[in-house]
Amino acid sequence: MNHIQQVFLQSIMKQQQQEKQQQVKQEENGQKQNIQYLQKQQLLSIIQQCQQQQQPIQQASKSPTLIEIQNQVTSFFQKIILQKQTINLNNVLDQQLPYFLQIMGNLVIYGLENCPGEKEIVQEIISQYKSNPLKITMSCSLFQTIGLLFRSQLVYYDQSTKYLANFLLFRDDFCDIFFNTLYCYQITHGQSFSQQMGFTQIHQMIKKTQEDVWTAFIFKMLSQQQQKMTKDMFLLQFNQYTVSMNNFFTKSNLIMDLVEQSVKQTSKLHNDQIFQEYLLIMGSFKATTQDFLKKATQVFFEESNDLDLLQFSSNIIKIHKQMNCQILFILPMLFQLESQYLDHLVSNGIQDQQPVKNSSNYYLKMIEKLKNKCVYNGEEECNCKKCQCIRRNRNSAKESQKKKREALEKIGPLQDEYDKIQKKVKSLEKENQVITKLLLDVFRHPSLEKLASQFIEPLTKILADQESYNIDEC
Ligand SMILES: [Zn+2]
Structure with missing residues (x-):
């Protein structure tokens, strides 16, 4: 990375951190804001509904598209959040899926079952989903609303359901990442495109087949x-x-x-x-x-x-x-x-x-x-307290390394002298051994055997001293 890129990235990081901090604050009043947001949404959907009612002839001739049905389910769920009702789910799926998908599938079907209007088409979709839940797909707003339902802990299936409130897929800060990465385009009735995230894609991420x-x-x-x-x-x-x-x-x-x-x-x-x-x-x-x-x-x-x-x-x-x-x-x-x-x-x-x-x-x-x-582990790019501390420690470690090196350099000549002395000691020891052997051999001579008793004691002492000297050296 060149310098400009670094500066660029740093400023982005800072901005993101600020945004995150703000987000944290926002999350503290999350519930309030969510409801405000939802009230706006609901208002919008009411307006949309009104517009639809103004065109009854066109609407009646055409069966609703998937996205239209999903929008109805979405606003149904949003009403539940606004009124803080709890949804009690029973399992209607034949297939065994990972827990979170199982609950999410049942929730989507619950939403469809409570969907007003065109019953026939909706029933068809429901039976399709029941027999093969991996066919379920969600629009962005439906998925976001489902996430909000779980985060608000308004869904109950069993005593584990509450843990879904903190599940990665439903988290406020990750649900958009997942949707924006996993969605595919789907054409409904050969005319309108919509972005849909499918259970199949989600399931593959978990199973990693x-x-x-x-x-x-x-x-x-x-x-x-x-x-x-x-x-x-x-x-x-x-x-x-x-x-x-x-x-x-x-x-x-x-x-x-x-x-x-x-x-x-x-x-x-x-x-x-x-x-x-x-x-x-x-x-x-x-x-x-x-x-x-x-x-x-x-x-x-x-x-x-x-x-x-x-x-x-x-x-x-x-x-x-x-x-x-x-x-x-x-x-x-x-x-x-x-x-x-x-x-x-x-x-x-x-x-x-x-x-x-x-x-x-x-x-x-x-x-x-x-x-x-x-x-950043102490790299220059980062100025957080931890990194500053690591850099300080590294510098002081470098400093003490430097001192050690300098001290070693001073010791150098002394080491040479020491080595010389060491060599001298070794050669003296060898000489000593030769002399000792010689002396012992001498005293073994028959003519000197009688003298041996006088000399053997001091000689043993010399030998012992030499041994202990050798041990010290080791
Ligand atoms: Zn840092």
Whole structure:
């Protein structure tokens, strides 16, 4: 990255942070604002309905399109949110789906069943959806409204339903990312186009039956559903991705909240695996984001200025292998993990534990530690407190390294002298050994044997001294 790009990105990051901060504030009054927003929406839809009623002849001759039916379901759900009613769901689906999809499918059908007007067509759609829920598709406003229903905890199926309020797909800050990446265009009645997100696409993200599902998802996300991805686009979108993910790890989320509530000793093994995986994903996000960005910018745009899906796919495999991590797949991985966790909670039942802040909760400790880690890891680009601190530490470490080196340089000549002395000592020792041997041989001579008793004692002492001297040296 050159300097201008850096400055550019920094200003974007700052702006995004400010926006996020504002968003957090907004979320605090979220309920109020949502209702205000919905009141406006409802007003709009009422106006639309009025307009439709003014053209009864045209409307009667034409059966409603899918999008028109979806709009009716949407406004039905919006009324429920405004009136704060609770929807009690029963399972009407034959197929077994991941928990969140199961509930969402039942909710869509519930909406359709309460849809006014053209019963025949709606019934047809309902029976189609019941036998194959993967055929369900949603318009943007229908999906957003469903997300809001879950966030407001107005849907009840079983005791696990409340956890959907914090599920990635329904979160205020992620639902648009998912929709904008997963939608396809659908033509209804050969005339009007509409953007639809299908259960099939969502289901594939969880099941990952094809290896390239996540690659395609990330490519669509980073290229904003364009055929090609330019370098500028990549830098911009990747940064946005980093900001969103950072926000995800910092604020409360489904797994994090349950980690906080569970005590390590009592959490089952499977929970441990999920927490471990969460920790791994979070850790690799915090540790490798910047390295990845540098490497990816080089590798992606080595040969040309833009990438198509195929080039992107082969490059991404290469980089992930080289870096031994899957940094780009963090969002799909978390999506899958949260879904697995929900399924686990449903099948194992939830022990409603008292929220315990246990100091022995290893995962919580690790997560808290990681939370405080900045993805920039002390690089010059970032001016946050953590990075400043890391830079200070690095500088002081460098300083002490420098001092050590200088001290070693001064020691140099002394070392030479020491080595010389050491050599001298060694040669003296050898001489000593030779003399000792000689002396002992001499005293073994028959003519000197009688004298030996006088000399043997001092000689033994000399030998002993020499041995102890050798031990000291070691
Ligand atoms: Zn930083």
